[in-house]
Amino acid sequence: MWRYVAKRTAHAFFVMWLVATTVFVGLRSVPGGPVRAMLGQEATPEAVASLRAELGLNDPLYVQYVDWFASMLTGDFGRSITSSESVGQLIASAAPRTISIAALAVTLGLAIAIPAGIIGATRRNQSADYVATLGAFVGISLPAFFVGILLAIVFGVWLGWFPVVGYTPLSEGVIPWLRGIILPSIAVGLPYAAGVTRMMRSSLIETLNEQYMRTAVAKGVTSRTRLYKHALQNALIPVVTIAGIQLALILGGSVTVEIVFGIQGLGRVLVNSILERNYPVTQMTILLVAGIFVFMNLLVDIMYTAIDPRIRYGGEEA
């Protein structure tokens, strides 16, 4: 067991190193650099050359790589090339915004998807099912940024209920915080809800057709107990898996939604930094996002083996 955990952990760190190296090399292989864009057309070629040297961009790639990697290992993530801010600070201020939006989006998404999926499955081919299925199709088809703009026009411009730009930190009150993230969260949460609704519906239909459900009917178990005690528990297993995987959808959607609602979250930080060739910020933001995925997978793998010893990985004994 411990040997397996150690091996999986080492594997996770290897993946992280691979991501870091790929990002480092990839960013520098694209034509263009940060200096001319940063100094603008007005700067003389001498000033451009001087800043390139100051930033170490004239050093051989392997020297830049070793410097960066060594600094990172000591907890020094560098400074933004464009604003000189500490990268750690920049990411620390952006992360709560993305996490707030993602958390509310998942909560709203599941609050819509689970009941909608159950209704669709239990009232198959009835009007309620058609509404749920149509809603899911529409939700999947509409990109988050488009939903965001529509929501901003209706609930911000026309009705004036919610702000259409900006973010208020939780420290300034729950209500202002919620008002600021409700529209972006709905925009990201709707496509998420749509995917989970479809899975919930199909999984529950499949489960309701299982032999043991017929047995339950024969034994005279009430329909409510059959649904919530027997069917739902089993049907939720693939739903939970999909709900987890689709968290990536939330993070992907947040990139565009953060731009639409003028919120400086991780997505917007990443997009801006890529456009500006702001190497230190891009590298650390991608590493952070990749790290979240890699270590969540690691955690799940380890939990699987702990919960179910039948699960084997790569011939390794648990």
Next chain:
Amino acid sequence: MANRNTESEQDLAGPTIDRRTTISLLSAAGLGGLAGCAGGGGGTEAGGDEGTNTGSDDGDSMDSTPTGGRLQAGWFTGSIDNLDPPYISVGQYFQLAANVFSGLTKLGPDLQIEGDLAEDWSIADDGATFTFSLRDDVTFHNGNSFTADDVEYTIRRTIEEETPAASKLSSLQPIDDGGVEVGGDYEVTIRWESPNATSLVYLTRGPGRAVTIVNQQAIEEMGADQYNITPVGTGPFEVTNHNTGNNITFDAYDDYFETDDDGNQLPYLDGIDVQMIPEPASIVNALRSGDIQFANLLPLQNLDQVESDNEASLDTAPGINWYGLAMNQEREPFNSLQARRGIAKVIDNERFVETAYFGNALADTGVINRGTGWAWRENKPSNQDYAPDEGQQLIEESGAAGAGFSILANEGGTREAEAMRLQLNEAGFDVDIEQVTSSTYWTRYEEGDYDVTISGSIIDPDPEQSLWNFYRLPDQGGVWNWVRYENEEVHQMLAEQRAETGREARRDILWEIEDTLIEQVPHAYLVHQDDIAGVRSKVGGFQHLSGLRNFHQVYLDE
């Protein structure tokens, strides 16, 4: 010449330059559009037909000018990375920094040049030496007193750190050899290598920014990196919070030295909350919903939404810029003059303005914009006038017919590139668009790794400055000569006009240069773009000078 110079010295002396001279100066500095904007060029009062002045801030209403309140403003950008004046290379950043800092001079509401930190000044050496008497009642936001040493420190730092603004001081004498001479706490002399009447415009906090005063102690205490984000100046607002990609909080500086005509303390506002909004639809929605009361720029494709709104409106000033189709002369077919002329003639600039700018620009076939009052002329040479048949003939004769090439564009220039591609393809070319990020764009443009691109000068502080940078030989001052245009005659004329202190003589040389450029087509000249902001009806007192966004006299009704 002597008489003219003597008169010129008298005209340029402080503390306030009269309106007529100011207009001449602004014109000489390429800012005549501002003068025309305010007075229609005819000596009328500010707020003429083209100039805009939001709300009523005339003398009668000053007594009742509401004070207090916080302006909610939106900035059409993803981030404000830099507020340290000499390092700023983005116009949108400087629009904000100009509210934090002061220059030695400034443009007043009637667009006359006034003392800002300079109370008075005198001119000597035919306009090559300026001695400024400085205000003695000015403090920085950190409480430091402002003195002449701060002027010297600012200039020294700008030059020695090779900041982007250093190029504007390139003709200053060496600092330690008389270029800057401190004559006491409140007197400083600045010496240029040759007469430089337009330097008073360059010394304004905006749009000049050659000597925008920074605070040495703050830079040393907080470090240059932090100063970049939360700088300390002597301006009407101080930066109290700055999240580079999200928002900036400006609070009124209580000890700001300036008052209005009635002696009321400026600024009127308690502060400004600036939100960065990079998405076009979002900044318009925010303005319409009232989340913001001021938008520094508006996306052209959404202007009609603002125009149709009862509570919001457009605030337009004519742009002091130019854009053209840059053709890389190191590549075929653009190394052929005949081909370039043909291309210029098949481009319909009026149609380009409609499709690329929704009509919000002035079509022109030259480089000098209309705002440059004294240097502007309607009857430019016809070499680049729209004449499709003649253009086609030139293209065919040059062998460029049907040539395939690409337009290099960054993310902000896609619409213009599309509009251009449409016209060029209709003319029989096989044109693609290469859309790249800004970082890639600038690198490839500078290195000559492109066929054509739409480029130009965003704010021309002087026609000669953009002409100099674009069309001098690349290794002799032509730092933006990325079309690789090499013409010894133009190169020499640029040097001549710089040495010429007589305005009309200088104008004649500039026209000759423009004539040559129109004829030789290093760029197919296209437009001068309008400068458009968005304002809610409760915002008053905003004086719209093209390219600038100064809030020290802005107030909120109610």
